[in-house]
Amino acid sequence: MIQHVMATWRCRHFWLSLVHLDLRNRYRRSVLGIGWSLLHPLAMTVVFCIAFGGILGSQDWRSFAPKLLVGLAIWDFMKSSIIFGCDAFIRGEAYIRQCPLPMSIYSLRIVLGTFIHFLIALALVVVALITLTGTPDALYALPTILPTIAMLSVFCWSIATLAAFAHAYFHDTKHLIEVVSQLLFFLTPIMYPPGLLEAKGLGWIVEINPVAHFIVLIGQPLMEGKIPAPEQYLYAGGLTVALFGLACGAMAWLQKRLIFQL
Amino acid sequence: MAKIELKDVSLTFTLRKAVRLSLKEFLLNGMFMNSRNPLVRVPALVDVDLSVKDGERIGVIGHNGAGKSTLLKMLAGVYPPTHGTRLVEGKICSLFDITLGFEPDATGRENIMYRAYLQGETPRTLRPKQKQIEDFSELGDFLDTPVRYYSAGMAVRLAFSIATAIEPEVLLIDEVLSVGDLSFQNKAGQRMKDMMANASLMVMVSHDLGSIEKLCTKAIWLEHGRVVASGTAKEISAMYKQSVRDEVKQPVAA
Numbered sequence: 001m002i003q004h005v006m007a008t009w010r011c012r013h014f015w016l017s018l019v020h021l022d023l024r025n026r027y028r029r030s031v032l033g034i035g036w037s038l039l040h041p042l043a044m045t046v047v048f049c050i051a052f053g054g055i056l057g058s059q060d061w062r063s064f065a066p067k068l069l070v071g072l073a074i075w076d077f078m079k080s081s082i083i084f085g086c087d088a089f090i091r092g093e094a095y096i097r098q099c100p101l102p103m104s105i106y107s108l109r110i111v112l113g114t115f116i117h118f119l120i121a122l123a124l125v126v127v128a129l130i131t132l133t134g135t136p137d138a139l140y141a142l143p144t145i146l147p148t149i150a151m152l153s154v155f156c157w158s159i160a161t162l163a164a165f166a167h168a169y170f171h172d173t174k175h176l177i178e179v180v181s182q183l184l185f186f187l188t189p190i191m192y193p194p195g196l197l198e199a200k201g202l203g204w205i206v207e208i209n210p211v212a213h214f215i216v217l218i219g220q221p222l223m224e225g226k227i228p229a230p231e232q233y234l235y236a237g238g239l240t241v242a243l244f245g246l247a248c249g250a251m252a253w254l255q256k257r258l259i260f261q262l
Numbered sequence: 263m264a265k266i267e268l269k270d271v272s273l274t275f276t277l278r279k280a281v282r283l284s285l286k287e288f289l290l291n292g293m294f295m296n297s298r299n300p301l302v303r304v305p306a307l308v309d310v311d312l313s314v315k316d317g318e319r320i321g322v323i324g325h326n327g328a329g330k331s332t333l334l335k336m337l338a339g340v341y342p343p344t345h346g347t348r349l350v351e352g353k354i355c356s357l358f359d360i361t362l363g364f365e366p367d368a369t370g371r372e373n374i375m376y377r378a379y380l381q382g383e384t385p386r387t388l389r390p391k392q393k394q395i396e397d398f399s400e401l402g403d404f405l406d407t408p409v410r411y412y413s414a415g416m417a418v419r420l421a422f423s424i425a426t427a428i429e430p431e432v433l434l435i436d437e438v439l440s441v442g443d444l445s446f447q448n449k450a451g452q453r454m455k456d457m458m459a460n461a462s463l464m465v466m467v468s469h470d471l472g473s474i475e476k477l478c479t480k481a482i483w484l485e486h487g488r489v490v491a492s493g494t495a496k497e498i499s500a501m502y503k504q505s506v507r508d509e510v511k512q513p514v515a516a
Binding site: 025096100260 | 275285335338356367368379380
């Protein structure tokens with residue numbers, strides 16, 4: 001395991017340059033370029049505000065918009081990590097066939113890319129909060145959510161790696177994940193407050209949904225200045241450790257055999 | 263001290279006729295129904311013993327599909343042997359399908375960077391070599407255009423310049439010498455000689471028996487995954503040529 005980490009660190013220039021390449025390719029030949037990474041979350045928030053702010057009753061957009069933005073940023077980070085993660089080994093096939101590099105660099109490449117977009121969206125949230133509340137409280141709350149962000153990144157790497165192996169062996173994985181994630185989006189309190197599900201007796205969904213937990217863990221300190229309950233940290237942390245363990249296990253078991261599957 | 267030791271190595275591929283296994287197939291197999299996508303075992307390498315010491319240059323010859331490229335990939339560490347032990351010591355540089363791994367949307371200069379990092383260079387070690395690589399490729403201003411617009415020859419020149427700019431201890435070459443125009447071939451040939459002088463040991467696959475005799479000290483002849491003969495480059499190359507002539511003389515059974 002240590003050797004694997006050392007080897008990953010040694011070839012860091014290679015997979016970091018791939019991340020750089022991915023970011024440039026995403027917006028190559030587009031006029032706005034990286035501006036889209038700023039515009040996309042903003043635009044989605046505006047759309048959701050108009051569409052659901054009105055439908056779900058008169059929610060003050062000043063409080064609704066930042067909540068929505070945080071929820072969308074976290075959701076987008078997790079979803080794109082797992083969906084793009086499916087293709088991690090397939091996109092890296094050319095390199096896998098040539099050089100015996102540690103397999104984790106392919107999912108690391110994907111997750112670092114989605115992480116950068118997440119950071120951009122998070123920065124937007126902080127700016128929005130400072131402008132809307134008129135106080136720089138959100139800025140002071142940032143150091144408290146740094147460990148949570150690290151935990152979220154490990155979570156996303158783990159799901160990306162598991163998805164990558166699953167997709168390499170069963171090509172149906174990506175389609176299944178797309179359907180399930182669509183369902184999960186509606187079952188996560190992003191567009192509506194958690195109270196809505198609890199009122200319908202579906203509160204247990206919010207309790208087991210890791211996305212909902214991360215939204216609270218990151219959103220609450222930023223927006224309300226309160227540290228969330230330790231049980232929430234425990235659940236999210238426990239799940240992250242379990243998934244990380246599974247991902248490392250899959251890596252150790254399958255990385256030598258993967259070449260035969262591509 | 264670089265060395266290669268293969269003891270009793272076998273490599274068997276397990277394929278399916280349709281490459282991707284769908285969930286449906288997986289479940290069907292579990293239900294004991296006959297699969298339309300059965301497993302096929304392909305023995306790519308069988309009981310290969312190879313020992314290469316410092317200073318040796320081995321040529322690998324054989325018919326198409328004999329397992330030469332597979333042998334090189336296994337030496338590089340890409341395929342793990344399904345049986346036997348593989349020991350390769352020293353920094354490995356492999357020149358396989360030379361344009362594999364090019365990023366088409368990036369410029370020539372950027373690709374130099376990506377390929378160099380793939381081969382294990384760091385920004386610090388690459389900086390002094392960058393100019394040398396660019397000059398060797400003779401691509402000039404075209405280095406600033408995306409690789410997708412390059413001709414095949416230009417791509418090969420670039421790939422070759424990058425690949426040969428490092429100093430390996432173990433050099434594995436898979437039929438890359440037979441590309442490019444005449445002036446490039448001469449230049450490349452000289453570069454290969456310099457590289458081989460620097461490398462501790464080399465294993466080379468080629469169909470050009472002339473270059474095997476010129477560049478290698480020993481040779482092995484692979485047939486259907488087995489080492490049929492090994493000896494000096496001249497001996498093995500003569501044996502192989504003879505066997506091909508005999509094959510042509512005997513008419514194929516109707």
